Amino acid sequence: MNEIMEIAKEYGIPVVEDAAEALGSTLDGQGMGTFGDLGILSFNGNKIITTSGGGALISDNEDYIKKARFLATQARDNAPHYEHTHIGYNYRMSNVCAAIGRGQMEVLQDRVDQPEV
Numbered sequence: 749m750n751e752i753m754e755i756a757k758e759y760g761i762p763v764v765e766d767a768a769e770a771l772g773s774t775l776d777g778q779g780m781g782t783f784g785d786l787g788i789l790s791f792n793g794n795k796i797i798t799t800s801g802g803g804a805l806i807s808d809n810e811d812y813i814k815k816a817r818f819l820a821t822q823a824r825d826n827a828p829h830y831e832h833t834h835i836g837y838n839y840r841m842s843n844v845c846a847a848i849g850r851g852q853m854e855v856l857q858d859r860v861d862q863p864e865v
Protein backbone atom coordinates (compact mmCIF):
# COMPACT_ATOMS: atom_id res chain seq x y z
CA MET A 749 0.00 0.00 0.00
CA ASN A 750 2.79 2.44 0.80
CA GLU A 751 4.30 1.98 -2.67
CA ILE A 752 0.89 2.23 -4.39
CA MET A 753 0.04 5.43 -2.52
CA GLU A 754 3.44 6.95 -3.32
CA ILE A 755 2.97 6.33 -7.06
CA ALA A 756 -0.66 7.50 -6.94
CA LYS A 757 0.36 10.71 -5.18
CA GLU A 758 3.12 11.39 -7.69
CA TYR A 759 0.75 11.07 -10.65
CA GLY A 760 -2.45 12.41 -9.02
CA ILE A 761 -4.31 9.10 -9.27
CA PRO A 762 -7.19 8.59 -6.82
CA VAL A 763 -7.02 5.20 -5.09
CA VAL A 764 -9.97 3.02 -4.16
CA GLU A 765 -8.55 0.52 -1.67
CA ASP A 766 -10.28 -2.84 -1.81
CA ALA A 767 -9.94 -3.96 1.81
CA ALA A 768 -12.93 -6.32 1.55
CA GLU A 769 -11.14 -9.06 3.49
CA ALA A 770 -8.83 -6.90 5.56
CA LEU A 771 -11.04 -5.33 8.25
CA GLY A 772 -9.20 -5.54 11.57
CA SER A 773 -5.73 -5.83 10.06
CA THR A 774 -3.15 -3.07 10.11
CA LEU A 775 0.00 -2.04 8.31
CA ASP A 776 2.53 -0.12 10.44
CA GLY A 777 -0.30 0.55 12.91
CA GLN A 778 -2.69 1.98 10.30
CA GLY A 779 -6.00 0.22 9.65
CA MET A 780 -6.41 -1.39 6.25
CA GLY A 781 -9.02 0.41 4.20
CA THR A 782 -7.72 3.80 5.35
CA PHE A 783 -4.77 4.13 2.96
CA GLY A 784 -6.70 4.90 -0.23
CA ASP A 785 -8.79 7.98 -0.95
CA LEU A 786 -11.71 5.59 -0.54
CA GLY A 787 -11.71 2.20 1.17
CA ILE A 788 -14.21 -0.60 0.81
CA LEU A 789 -15.00 -3.29 3.37
CA SER A 790 -17.12 -6.39 2.88
CA PHE A 791 -19.54 -7.67 5.51
CA ASN A 792 -20.49 -10.74 3.47
CA GLY A 793 -21.10 -13.93 5.47
CA ASN A 794 -17.59 -15.29 4.80
CA LYS A 795 -15.82 -12.26 6.31
CA ILE A 796 -14.42 -11.63 9.79
CA ILE A 797 -17.67 -9.93 10.78
CA THR A 798 -20.92 -9.97 8.85
CA THR A 799 -24.18 -8.12 8.34
CA SER A 800 -25.29 -11.10 6.20
CA GLY A 801 -24.37 -9.08 3.11
CA GLY A 802 -23.25 -5.67 1.98
CA GLY A 803 -20.29 -3.66 3.15
CA ALA A 804 -19.01 -0.18 3.79
CA LEU A 805 -17.36 2.61 1.90
CA ILE A 806 -14.98 4.65 4.04
CA SER A 807 -13.12 7.90 3.43
CA ASP A 808 -12.03 11.04 5.21
CA ASN A 809 -13.13 12.99 2.12
CA GLU A 810 -16.61 14.22 3.02
CA ASP A 811 -17.46 15.12 -0.60
CA TYR A 812 -16.81 11.54 -1.77
CA ILE A 813 -19.00 10.16 1.01
CA LYS A 814 -21.81 12.63 0.30
CA LYS A 815 -21.77 11.71 -3.39
CA ALA A 816 -21.67 7.99 -2.64
CA ARG A 817 -24.56 8.30 -0.19
CA PHE A 818 -26.57 10.24 -2.80
CA LEU A 819 -25.95 7.63 -5.51
CA ALA A 820 -26.54 4.69 -3.15
CA THR A 821 -29.91 6.01 -2.02
CA GLN A 822 -31.52 6.31 -5.47
CA ALA A 823 -30.07 9.74 -6.31
CA ARG A 824 -33.35 11.42 -5.52
CA ASP A 825 -33.52 15.12 -6.24
CA ASN A 826 -34.61 17.43 -3.46
CA ALA A 827 -38.32 17.26 -4.34
CA PRO A 828 -41.42 16.01 -2.49
CA HIS A 829 -42.07 13.49 -5.29
CA TYR A 830 -39.73 10.98 -6.99
CA GLU A 831 -37.59 13.02 -9.36
CA HIS A 832 -34.16 12.03 -10.64
CA THR A 833 -31.71 13.96 -12.74
CA HIS A 834 -28.94 11.40 -12.03
CA ILE A 835 -28.98 7.64 -12.36
CA GLY A 836 -29.00 6.25 -8.81
CA TYR A 837 -28.85 2.86 -7.14
CA ASN A 838 -30.61 1.14 -4.28
CA TYR A 839 -27.42 0.16 -2.45
CA ARG A 840 -28.30 1.36 1.03
CA MET A 841 -27.83 -1.09 3.89
CA SER A 842 -31.08 -1.87 5.71
CA ASN A 843 -31.46 -0.70 9.31
CA VAL A 844 -31.69 -4.32 10.45
CA CYS A 845 -28.41 -5.31 8.76
CA ALA A 846 -26.74 -2.16 10.10
CA ALA A 847 -27.86 -3.05 13.62
CA ILE A 848 -26.37 -6.54 13.24
CA GLY A 849 -23.16 -4.92 11.99
CA ARG A 850 -22.95 -2.63 15.01
CA GLY A 851 -23.22 -5.67 17.26
CA GLN A 852 -20.62 -7.50 15.21
CA MET A 853 -18.16 -4.60 15.59
CA GLU A 854 -18.02 -5.44 19.29
CA VAL A 855 -16.52 -8.88 18.55
CA LEU A 856 -14.13 -7.71 15.82
CA GLN A 857 -11.07 -7.47 18.06
CA ASP A 858 -11.79 -10.91 19.62
CA ARG A 859 -11.85 -12.39 16.12
CA VAL A 860 -8.59 -10.63 15.19
CA ASP A 861 -6.97 -11.96 18.39
CA GLN A 862 -8.12 -15.55 17.80
CA PRO A 863 -5.19 -17.95 17.37
CA GLU A 864 -4.79 -19.54 13.93
CA VAL A 865 -6.16 -23.07 13.64
Ligand SMILES: Cc1ncc(COP(=O)(O)O)c(C=O)c1O
Pocket residue numbers: 766767768769789790791792801802803
Ligand atom coordinates in the same frame (compact mmCIF):
# COMPACT_ATOMS: atom_id res chain seq x y z
C1 LIG B 1 -10.70 -8.57 -2.36
C2 LIG B 1 -12.19 -8.68 -2.44
N1 LIG B 1 -12.90 -7.70 -3.02
C3 LIG B 1 -14.25 -7.77 -3.09
C4 LIG B 1 -14.94 -8.83 -2.58
C5 LIG B 1 -16.43 -8.85 -2.73
O1 LIG B 1 -17.09 -8.59 -1.53
P1 LIG B 1 -18.67 -8.88 -1.42
O2 LIG B 1 -18.83 -10.36 -1.30
O3 LIG B 1 -19.13 -8.16 -0.19
O4 LIG B 1 -19.29 -8.34 -2.67
C6 LIG B 1 -14.26 -9.87 -1.96
C7 LIG B 1 -15.00 -11.02 -1.38
O5 LIG B 1 -14.47 -12.00 -0.96
C8 LIG B 1 -12.85 -9.80 -1.89
O6 LIG B 1 -12.14 -10.77 -1.31
